[in-house]
Amino acid sequence: MPNYxxxxxxxxxxxxxxxxxxxxxxxxxxxxxPAASFNPKPSHCLYGGGRFDATSCDRYGYLYAGLGPAAAVCETLLRSLPFDPTGGPRLLPHRAVEGRRMTTLRLTADLRVLPLMSARDLAAVHQDSWLVHAEAQEYAYTRDWAHWIRRNAGPWAQGLVWSSKREPAERAVVLFGDRGLAAELPADAEDVTDFDTAEGLEWLNSVLAPYFVQLAP
Structure with missing residues (x-):
């Protein structure tokens, strides 16, 4: 539960x-x-959804990304994936990657975001590491906090950036489509890796291997 x-x-x-x-x-x-499109659909206020999604209480387009490829893969595919108690690799079901791809986007404009990386960053918005470490069952609360931060920080905050929960060495970001941004992020696609191809699956397995994860046979 949230602390307050x-x-x-x-x-x-x-x-x-x-x-x-x-x-x-x-x-x-x-x-x-499209890789640069904001999700226009609000999540339910209580059930499902992501950490900082819009809801009917605060409607905005939102787009999640990693500032490194490992953050994007880990945040999207390794949520609550348990370790094998026998010591074997964690198995990622193929259905988790079907119809998916990795796209690298290059920003074509500067964006200003509010950081939630250090204890000082979090204290500035009256929070601690719970906000960025909470698991999915508490996302209704983290969404409520995101709405409060957006409302109080003001329109300069075009998104939030934090240390990825699943890969703390890299950062994750959520961008808000109602803060001077259109339906599409100002960015160009630099590279695409399609997970429905043999080459894409080979690349994905190479990223997953250091995390003791492999696609299920």
Whole structure:
């Protein structure tokens, strides 16, 4: 459970981080959707959804990405994937990657995001590591906190950036489509790796191997 409800007002001063033009973003996404498109569909206020999704309480387009390929893969595919108690590799079902691809996007404009990486960053928004480490059963609360942060930080905050829960050495980002951004992120596709191809699966297995994960036979 969260440690407490958001306060009435933000009394801290969050930092501002600029994702400069040319920054690479890595997305694992459904092949049927453009890599640079924001998800326009709000999640349910209580059930399902992601950590910082929009809901009917705060509607906005949202787009998740990693600032490195491992963050994109781990955040998307390794959520709550348990280790084998016998010591074998963790098995990722093929259905988890069917119809998916990795796209590398290069930003064509600067974006300003609010960081949630250090204890000082989190304290500035009255939180601690729970906000970025909570598991899926608590995402209704993390979404509520994201709405509160957006409302109190102001329109300059075009997204949030934090250390990936599944790969702390890399960062994850969520971008908000209602903060000076259109339905499409200002970015060009640099590279695409399709997981429905033999080459794509070979690449994916090479990324998964250091995490003791392999695609199920």
């Amino acid at each position: 409800r958001p306060p009435a007002a933000l009394t801290g001063t969050p930092e501002k981080v600029t994702l400069t033009r040319g920054t690479l973003l890595y997305r694992v996404h459904a092949s049927r959707h």
